[in-house]
Amino acid sequence: MVNAADVIVIGGGPAGVAAAVELRRRGVERVMLLEREADLGGATRHCGHSPFGMREFGRVYSGPAYARRLTVEAERHGVTVRAGHSVVSLHDEARLTVACNGVVSQFEAERIIVATGAREASRAARLLPGGRPVGVLSTGALQGYVTLHGLMPFRRPVILGSELVTFSAVLTCLRHGARPAAVVEALPYALARAPASWFPGLVGVPFFRGATLLDIQGGARVESVRIGHGDKTRDIACDGVLVTGHFVPETSLFLSSGMGLAQGARAPAIDQDGRCANPLYFACGNVLRAVETGGWAFREGRAIGAAVARDLAQPRAMRRQDPPRVPVAFEQPIKLVVPGYVRAEDAAAGALGEFQLRFIARVRGELSLELDGVRVWARRGEFLPERRVLVPMPAALHAARHIAFRFGEG
Amino acid sequence: MLGCSGADELFDVAVIGGGVVGCAVMRRFALAGAKTVLIEAAPDILAGASKANSAILHTGFDAPPGSLECQLVQAGYREYLEIHAAHNLPLLETGALVCAWSEAEAARLESIVAQSRLNGVPGVRPIGAMSARALVPSLSAGLVDAIEVPGEYIIDPWSAPLAYLTQAVALGAKLLFNAELLAGHFQGAWHLQTKAGEVRAAAVVNAAGLYGDVVDARLGFTPAFTIKPRKGQFVVFDKAAARHVPRIILPVPNETTKGIVLCPTVFGNVLVGPTAEEQEDRTRATVETQTLTALMRRAAEMMPALEEMPVTAVYAGLRPATETKDYRVACRPEQRAITLGGIRSTGLTAALGLAGHALSLHAQFGAALPAALPLVPPVCLPNLAESRPRDWQQQGCGEIICHCEMVTRREIEAALTSAVPPGDFGGLKRRTRAGLGRCQGFYCNAKLAALTQGRLHTPLAVPAESG
Numbered sequence: 001m002v003n004a005a006d007v008i009v010i011g012g013g014p015a016g017v018a019a020a021v022e023l024r025r026r027g028v029e030r031v032m033l034l035e036r037e038a039d040l041g042g043a044t045r046h047c048g049h050s051p052f053g054m055r056e057f058g059r060v061y062s063g064p065a066y067a068r069r070l071t072v073e074a075e076r077h078g079v080t081v082r083a084g085h086s087v088v089s090l091h092d093e094a095r096l097t098v099a100c101n102g103v104v105s106q107f108e109a110e111r112i113i114v115a116t117g118a119r120e121a122s123r124a125a126r127l128l129p130g131g132r133p134v135g136v137l138s139t140g141a142l143q144g145y146v147t148l149h150g151l152m153p154f155r156r157p158v159i160l161g162s163e164l165v166t167f168s169a170v171l172t173c174l175r176h177g178a179r180p181a182a183v184v185e186a187l188p189y190a191l192a193r194a195p196a197s198w199f200p201g202l203v204g205v206p207f208f209r210g211a212t213l214l215d216i217q218g219g220a221r222v223e224s225v226r227i228g229h230g231d232k233t234r235d236i237a238c239d240g241v242l243v244t245g246h247f248v249p250e251t252s253l254f255l256s257s258g259m260g261l262a263q264g265a266r267a268p269a270i271d272q273d274g275r276c277a278n279p280l281y282f283a284c285g286n287v288l289r290a291v292e293t294g295g296w297a298f299r300e301g302r303a304i305g306a307a308v309a310r311d312l313a314q315p316r317a318m319r320r321q322d323p324p325r326v327p328v329a330f331e332q333p334i335k336l337v338v339p340g341y342v343r344a345e346d347a348a349a350g351a352l353g354e355f356q357l358r359f360i361a362r363v364r365g366e367l368s369l370e371l372d373g374v375r376v377w378a379r380r381g382e383f384l385p386e387r388r389v390l391v392p393m394p395a396a397l398h399a400a401r402h403i404a405f406r407f408g409e410g
Numbered sequence: 411m412l413g414c415s416g417a418d419e420l421f422d423v424a425v426i427g428g429g430v431v432g433c434a435v436m437r438r439f440a441l442a443g444a445k446t447v448l449i450e451a452a453p454d455i456l457a458g459a460s461k462a463n464s465a466i467l468h469t470g471f472d473a474p475p476g477s478l479e480c481q482l483v484q485a486g487y488r489e490y491l492e493i494h495a496a497h498n499l500p501l502l503e504t505g506a507l508v509c510a511w512s513e514a515e516a517a518r519l520e521s522i523v524a525q526s527r528l529n530g531v532p533g534v535r536p537i538g539a540m541s542a543r544a545l546v547p548s549l550s551a552g553l554v555d556a557i558e559v560p561g562e563y564i565i566d567p568w569s570a571p572l573a574y575l576t577q578a579v580a581l582g583a584k585l586l587f588n589a590e591l592l593a594g595h596f597q598g599a600w601h602l603q604t605k606a607g608e609v610r611a612a613a614v615v616n617a618a619g620l621y622g623d624v625v626d627a628r629l630g631f632t633p634a635f636t637i638k639p640r641k642g643q644f645v646v647f648d649k650a651a652a653r654h655v656p657r658i659i660l661p662v663p664n665e666t667t668k669g670i671v672l673c674p675t676v677f678g679n680v681l682v683g684p685t686a687e688e689q690e691d692r693t694r695a696t697v698e699t700q701t702l703t704a705l706m707r708r709a710a711e712m713m714p715a716l717e718e719m720p721v722t723a724v725y726a727g728l729r730p731a732t733e734t735k736d737y738r739v740a741c742r743p744e745q746r747a748i749t750l751g752g753i754r755s756t757g758l759t760a761a762l763g764l765a766g767h768a769l770s771l772h773a774q775f776g777a778a779l780p781a782a783l784p785l786v787p788p789v790c791l792p793n794l795a796e797s798r799p800r801d802w803q804q805q806g807c808g809e810i811i812c813h814c815e816m817v818t819r820r821e822i823e824a825a826l827t828s829a830v831p832p833g834d835f836g837g838l839k840r841r842t843r844a845g846l847g848r849c850q851g852f853y854c855n856a857k858l859a860a861l862t863q864g865r866l867h868t869p870l871a872v873p874a875e876s877g
Contacts, residue, residue, distance in 0.1 A: 036813055046856075086802075086810055099816075102807035122850030124646075124723045127702045131694055132725065134835055134868045137855050144856025151859050151871035177874075215696060220453075220834065220868040239872070252814065252848055255650040255720070266720070 005032035005080065007308055008096065008109040010087050010253070013042020014294040015285020015301035016115030017070040017079075018056070022305030024077040028312060031079050032109070034098060036086040040074060041067020042117050044294050046143035049168055056298045064147060066294065090114075090257040094280040111280055111308050114268065115301060116253060118286035120165075121246040128160075128243065130216030130225070135240035139169045142242060146176045154240025158225045159183045160213060161244035162190040163386055167199045169244050174203060181238040182206045184213060184227055189362065191245070191386045216241055245386070247290030265289045265336035271325055271343040272350030272393065273311065274304035282308050289338045289356060292388065300352070307351035328355070329404040334367075335360040335385070337405060342397055350393075357389040357405065365409040367391075371400035421447045421584070422779055423772070424602055424611035426591050426625050428452070429460035430761040431750050432617035433571035433578075434486075438765035439615075439772075440578035443782040447611065448575070448583065449604055451590035451621070453833030453867035455575060456568060456840060459619045459757065462644065462695065462727020464671050464681065467501070468759040469561040471526035471534050472663055478767075479737050480529055483756050485763030490565065493762075496788065497573040499566060500676045500795030506562035506658035507542050509553055509712070515662040516555035522662070523557055533560040548654035548715045562658050566676045566794060567758050568840035572830060573791045574761070579829045580787040587833050588867070591618075594629040596745045612777055613746040615768055620692045620730045622738070622751035634740055635732040635751055639692050640667075642684025645705045646723040647716060648848060649796075651680035654715045665735075668755055670708055677815070677843060678796035679722055682709040695726035722848050729754045737764075741771040748772065792821060794843050811861070812854040814847025819861070826865050833867050 006028050009020045012035030023031045039045060044052055047063030054060055061069060074081050088097040088104070096107040120138040135154050145151040155178050159169055162185035173180050183200045188210040190197035200207040208229055215226040217235075224235045249267040254260075260277060262269035267288050274282040284304035285297035292300075325341040338356040357367070362385065368378035369391055376394050383389060397403065423439045425432045428450035439446045450457070467490060473480035494501050510516035519536060526534035535558055542556035543549050579585065589606035594614065602609040618625035623633035652674055661669035667686035674680055682705050702724050710717040731754050732738050738752035748771050750764050757764075772779075793800060800816060801807050807818040825832060825841040832838040835845075835858075844858055845851040851858070859870035 036810065038809070084809065086813060086816070088816075099802055099810070102801075102803060102805040102818075104803055119849050119852045122723075122848075122852065124850050125721045127697075127699045127721065127724060129696060129698045131696045134870060138850075138852045140852045141855035144853075145859060145871065149856050149860040149871075151856065151863075152874075153855075153859065153871055155872055219693070250849075255648060258650075 003032070003105060003107040005030040005107070005109045006312065007111045007113060008032045008034060008107055009113045009115055010034050010096070011042065011115035011117060011285070012037070012040035012070070012074075012081070012083070013115060013117050013285060013297065014044060014070065015117070015297040016042070016113070017074050018298040018301030019113050019115060019284055019305030019308070020079040021073050021077045022302045023309050024079055026306060026309035028309055032107070033074060033079050033081045034085045034087055034107070035081065035083045038083050039067065040071045040081065040083070043140065044070070046140070046147040048143065048147045049171060052294050055295050087253060090253050090259065090281070092278060110312055111282060113304065113308060114253060114281060114283040114287055115285045116250040116287045118247045118249050118290035120244065121248045123243045125248070126243065126246060128213055128216070130213070131218065133216065133218040133220060133222045135218070135222035136216060137240070137242065139165050139242060139244045142169060142172060146172060152176055152178055154178060154222070154238070156181045156238050157240035157242045158236055158238045159242045159244060161185060161246070162187070162192060162197060162209070163245035164192045164196055166244040167192060167196045169242055170200055170203065170205060180205045182208060182236050184208045184211045186210070186212055191384065247286070249287045249290055251287060262336070262340040264334070265338060265340070267338070269340040270338070271341040272339050272352045273307035273343065274351055275311070275343065289336055289358065303351040326401060326403050329402070331407070333360050333363045334358075334405055334407055342400070342403055344398060353393055355391040355393060357391060358387070359383045359385050359389070361385055363407070363409060365407055368406045369394070370402070370404045370406060371396055372402050419610065420599060421445050421609065421611040422777070423613050423615060424449055424600060424609055425615045425617055427616070427618035427621070428455035428575070429458055429617060429619045430456065430567070430571040430758050431619070431753055431764050433575040434761035434765035435615050435617055435750070435768050436578035436583055437574035438769050440581035440583050441782060441786065442769055443780040446578060446583040447609055448585045449589050449591055449602065449609060450585070450587050453587050454837035455830065456571060456837070459728055459730050460567070460571060461836065461840070462642065462725050463567050463755065463758055464644070464673060464684065465564055465567040465675060465758065466658060466671070466673060467563040467565045468756050469531045469559060470529050471531040471559050472522060472668070473529060473756070474736065475525060475528040477736050478739060479756060479760065482737065482760040482763030482767055484529070485766055486760040489762040489766070490570070490759070494565070497577070498790045498793055499570050499573055500793065500797065502564035502674060502676055502795075502797065504562070504564055504657045504674060505558065505560040506660050507546065508557045508559060508660045508662060509542065509549070510555040510662050511552060511712070512554060518662050519555055519557050526559070531559070531561060534558065546655070546657055546659065548713045549659070550712055550714055552711070559660070562660070564658065564674055564676055565758070569791050569794060570758070571761070572841065573789055576791070576829050577789045580789055581783060585830065591625055591628055596630070596747070600746070613772060613775060614748070616747065616749040616751070619753065620728055622730060622749065626749055626751070629747060631742065631747070635738040637692065638731050638733070639689050639728040640731040640754070641687040641689050641695055641726055641728055643697050643701050643705065643726040644681050644683030644724065645702055645709070645721055646675070646725070647680040647682070647709070648720040648722050649678045651716055651719045652678050654713055655680045659712060670705065672709055672712055676795040676797065677846070682706070684727065692728065695728050697724045697726050720848070723846060723850065739767070741774065743774050746775045746777065792824065811857050812844040812847060814849050814853070815843040817842050817844040822858070822861055826862065831865070835862070835866055835868065835870060838862060838866070
C-alpha cells in the first residue's frame with residue numbers, strides 16, 4: 001500500500017507542526033505529518049517549566065499546554081496527522097519507509113520535510129568516565145519522568161553542565177522533591193548567561209566551574225561522583241547523575257539512509273530555503289543545529305514551510321534542474337554555520353534571512369564574512385560556545401561564488 | 411524460584427555463577443536429566459565477565475594447540491552451530507581478517523596459519539593486503555598483510571546464555587538470584603549457605619568467573635589459582651559504521667591478549683576494543699575518557715572512515731584471567747565438585763564445550779543422573795538481530811518504546827514476564843535492546859521506568875518521599 005501526499009513532514013514538534021500548518025495556509029492540498037510518539041509536541045510535551053508560545057500564539061503556555069495547542073493548530077488547518085508512525089528510512093525519490101503497529105509501508109510525496117529535532121548527547125557519546133550504575137540520565141529523560149509519568153529517578157543528583165537546560169533541570173529537581181548535590185561544569189565559566197547561572201547559588205546548590213568529572217561510583221545505583229577541581233579531587237555523595245545539555249541534532253534518519261551531514265553541525269546541509277543536498281528533501285528546526293528554543297524552531301518551520309510551498313509552485317521543468325549550491329566555508333573556532341550552502345540563482349529572499357553561527361570555545365576576536373574574497377561584514381567581540389551568533393545575509397550573497405566566514409583572534 | 415521448602419530439596423547439581431558458562435552448564439545437566447539449581451550473587455544472569463565481550467564465535471585458530479581451551483572452544487563452536495537455529499539465535503557469518511599493520515606483525519602471520527592448521531581450523535590462508543582491502547575497502551592503506559579466517563562469526567552474547575538457561579528452566583531448573591555463596595560443606599552431599607538460604611546438592615559446579623577462586627575457598631578447597639581481573643574497554647560506533655566493517659578485523663595477537671578488535675555486532679553497530687588492563691577490583695569496570703579516545707583513534711587508524719563516526723555506547727568488562735593463560739578446570743571426585751575457572755575471552759564460544767566437559771567429569775563421580783527426558787521442550791528466543799525480522803515488523807506489535815533500537819512495548823512486556831525475567835535494568839536492555847541505541851535513553855528511559863515499576867531489583871524510579 002502506498003500512502004501519498006503533496007508534502008510529508010517528519011516530526012510533530014514546533015518546527016514540524018509550523019511547517020505543516022504554513023503549507024496548508026498557502027494552499028498545499030495534502031500535507032501529512034508523521035509523528036512516532038502518540039502525541040504531537042516533541043520536546044515541549046515534557047518541558048513543564050518554560051514559557052512557550054508568546055511570539056507565535058500571543059500568550060504563554062507551559063510545555064505540555066503548548067504541545068496541545070500545536071495539536072489544535074494542525075487539526076484546524078487540515079493537516080493529516082499520523083501519530084504512532086515511525087519513519088524507518090528515507091529514499092532518494094521522496095519516498096519513506098514507515099512502520100506503524102507492525103505494518104511497514106511506503107509513503108510518497110512531492111517534497112519531504114525532516115523536522116526530527118535535537119536531543120542531549122548521551123553520557124556515552126560524551127565519553128564520560130566511570131562506572132555504569134543505575135541513575136545516570138539526561139534532562140530530557142528526567143522531564144519525561146516528572147511530566148509524563150509522575151516519577152523521579154533520584155533525590156540527590158549531581159548535575160553536569162551549565163547551559164540553560166542545566167539550570168532548568170535544577171528547578172525541575174527542586175519542584176519535584178529532589179535536592180541537587182552539586183552542579184559541575186568542566187569549563188571555567190557558565191555557558192548560560194546570568195542570571196540563570198546564578199540560580200544554583202541562590203538556592204544553595206554548590207556550583208563547581210572548571211571541575212572535571214573523574215568517576216561515577218556505586219554498585220547497583222549511583223552512590224557518589226569524583227570530580228577534579230583545581231589540583232584537588234573531591235567525592236560528592238549523590239544518588240544520580242544528570243547529564244545536561246550538549247544538544248545534538250537527531251539525525252538518525254540521515255545517518256541510516258546514507259545522506260550526508262554538514263561539517264560541524266552534524267546536521268543535514270541545507271541552503272537558505274532549508275533544502276537538502278537532495279532537493280526533494282528539506283529540513284527545519286533543531287535538526288539543523290542544536291539547540292534553539294521551541295519558538296525559534298516554530299518560526300523556522302513556518303519560514304521553511306513557506307519556502308517548500310514556493311518550491312512546489314515552480315514549474316516542474318525548473319525543479320528538475322539542480323542550481324549550483326555554493327558552500328559556506330568556515331574553520332575552527334567556528335563550530336557550525338546554518339545554512340551551510342547558498343543556492344546561487346535564487347535572487348528572491350530565502351526562508352532564512354540570517355546565517356546562524358556557533359563557536360566551539362570561548363574566543364575573543366573578529367568574525368567576518370567574505371564574498372569572493374571581499375569582506376562585507378565584520379564584528380569584533382567575545383564569542384561563547386552554545387550561544388547563537390546571527391549574521392544578516394547581504395543582498396550580494398546570491399551572486400557570490402565563494403562565501404567564507406573568517407575569524408581572527410585578538 | 412525456591413520457596414521456603416528449598417532447603418529440604420536435594421538437587422543433583424548446584425551451579426554457582428550465572429555467567430555464560432554457568433548458563434550452559436545448567437542447560438547441559440538439565441538435558442541430561444539432572445535436577446539443577448543456579449546460585450547467582452547478582453539479581454540477574456551475566457552480571458560479571460559475561461556481560462561485556464566482543465561477541466565473536468571463535469574457531470580456536472589461535473588457541474594454544476592441544477590445550478583444553480582449544481578443545482573446548484572448538485566443541486563449543488560446533489555445538490553453537492548445531493543449536494542456534496532451533497533457539498532462534500543469530501549467527502553473522504562474517505569471517506575474519508587477521509591484519510598486520512607492521513612488518514614485524516606480518517612476520518608472525520605465517521606461524522598463525524601454521525597454528526590454525528595444527529588446530530584443524532579450515533580455510534585459514536594468507537591473502538595479502540590487496541585482497542584484504544578488496545574484501546573490506548574501508549581498511550586503511552597502511553595495511554601490510556592479512557590472513558583470512560573464514561569461520562570466525564558474530565553472535566548475540568546475551569541471548570545465547572539466556573537461551574541456555576531458559577532451556578534448563580523449561581526442564582525444571584531452579585534459579586536463585588541475590589544468592590551469594592557464603593560457605594559450603596560436603597558431607598555425602600553439599601550443604602551450601604547462600605544469602606538466599608541453604609541449598610543441598612549432590613554435586614557442585616563452580617562457574618563463578620571473577621570470583622572463581624573465592625568460591626573455591628568458600629567450598630573449603632585451597633584454590634589452585636588466583637583471579638587477576640583484566641579490564642577491557644569498548645567503544646560502540648553508530649550503525650552508520652556497519653557498512654565499513656563487513657568482517658571481523660582482528661589484530662595479530664600477542665602473549666597476553668587477543669588485542670584490539672574491530673567488528674560488527676548482530677545489532678547493526680560496530681565495536682572497537684577491548685583494552686587489556688590489570689586491576690585488583692573484581693566488580694568495578696569503569697571507562698576512562700582517554701582510553702576511549704585512544705580506542706577511537708586506533709579504529710580510525712585501521713579505518714579512516716570511522717574518524718568522524720558518532721559513538722553510540724561505551725562499556726567495560728572484566729575478564730577472569732589467572733596466573734596462566736589456559737583454562738583452570740579442576741575436578742574433585744571425592745567431594746563431587748568441578749571448578750571451571752579462568753575462562754577468559756573465549757568463554758562465550760567455549761561455554762557449551764565447557765558444559766559438555768563438566769558433564770563428562772561428573773560421570774566420574776559415579777552418581778547416576780535420572781534418565782534424560784525423551785521430549786525436550788523447544789525454547790525459542792525473540793530475535794534481536796538486525797539481519798532478521800524484528801518484532802516492530804510484525805503486525806499488532808503496538809507502541810514502539812525505544813525508537814533508536816525499535817523495541818516494542820510487546821517485547822518489553824514479554825521479557826518482563828519471561829521464564830528468566832530481567833533482575834535489573836541492564837538485564838532488560840540485554841534482553842530487548844531497549845535503551846542501547848543512539849540516544850541511550852533520552853527518549854525512552856522514562857517510559858521504561860514506568861513499565862518496569864516493581865519489576866527490577868534496583869528500580870529506575872526512586873520511591874516517593876514519605877511525609
